[in-house]
Amino acid sequence: MSQVPVATTTEMTESLSDSYSLITKELISKCLVSHKGETVEIISWDVRNFVRPGDNYACTVTSIFVKFRDTKSGRDDEVSYVLKINPRRASKGFNDIIEDQLEKEGRFYLEISPGLNKTMHDIGLPDVQVPKTHFVHLEVGKEVLFMEDLRQRDFLMSDRKKGLDKPHCLLVVKELARLHAASFLLKKKSEGDLLTLYPFMVDGIFGVITKTYKPFTGSLEGMVAGAAQVARNVGGYDGVVRYIETKLQPQYMDIVIQKMELKPPFVVYNAGDCWTNNILFRYGDDGSPVEALLLDLQLARICSPAADLNFFFYSSLDGDMRQENLGEFLSTYYSTFQKVLQAASQDMPFSFDEFEKEYHDFKVFGFFVGFFLLPAALGEGHVQYFLLEEDTKAAWERVTKNNAEGIVRLSRENPTAAARLISIFDEMTASGFTIQ
Known part of the structure; x- marks a missing residue:
């Protein structure tokens, strides 16, 4: 090649x-x-x-x-x-x-x-x-x-403002499993760990931010704060509000980086930024999706497969699609990963139960992704992710405040955005991410 x-x-x-x-x-x-x-x-x-x-x-x-x-x-x-x-x-x-x-x-x-x-x-x-x-x-x-130019192969981008349906989701889950499984086999074939082979893959966006660009965290912090305010406005989520404001908002970067630490056997290449805008689909004559392709690998890194799955499920799916089909999505992922390894006469490095637990252990990362990518998926100028001007403390404080207000405004203007946030609050409650 x-x-x-x-x-x-x-x-x-x-x-x-x-x-x-x-x-x-x-x-x-x-x-x-x-x-x-x-x-x-x-x-x-x-x-x-x-x-x-x-x-x-x-x-x-x-x-x-x-x-x-x-x-x-x-x-x-x-x-x-x-x-x-x-x-x-x-x-x-x-x-x-x-x-x-x-x-x-x-x-x-x-x-x-x-x-x-x-x-x-x-x-x-x-x-x-x-x-x-x-x-x-x-x-x-x-x-x-x-x-x-993937347009020449008839690949199209889905509408980011609509949660992906089940056929689209299954294609993405299968392609993530194939990427992850291929990286596992590459590691086995090379007889070395992935970081030794490709050390530039250790830092994702959050690691880079903490090293080179800490003010950017203010942009993300504002969106997390805005999610807490939405929960307060909706009512009935006092424990969720307390968890977000005392745990997730002040510590989210530490939580995310801790989750990204390598824990064998859950060590694979991640796409890193797997959401609707970074996935293209090809369609059959009947209009149904037949192939998914992963784009924009600038946030690719080596970590747990659970990171990619949580990122995708909480950024690109409406709450009912995620909640009602999670079991099938996880089993499809596992069986696809397993088929790749079987073709290479290799055993699975983890059981389904271990994999399922790993996924749920990463849900706090999924909640965070759901908060900060919501305006990218459903909004129009409601928040500002990056400064387009010179960096100053005052500029970032303004961004933090405006982003918090932007999340609240988006939830009021867009029923789909409000429903996605409420679905996350419900899952946080059910999973024990509350402080009473």
């Missing part, structure tokens, strides 16, 4: 006014040669934006259409790519996070994805469903990832 080439030097102009100026003929040419061969040359290219408001929160995402000529055959042709680009915003702290994320995602495609897919091929199974990547440029501050 050919390796994706990495650009190590560039001759880009020194004056870069915005992220689109990072799309240069030089990089496009390198991508084109990597994808189509040494005999091609660019005729022309243009940028075509296709991202809708709310589809993307961190990086700049766009597409380019490239007309090219094969000098050997004399034939002209066209190809399109989706680009993920450093947004080059004013906030240095934000840029530190983005640079870390883009490096991680680029290296996932360069170093990990080929190994995962070879592992699957060796046992007669199809690739793990992530985008093909044709060129990765990782110069700090000027990162650009050139990926396949």
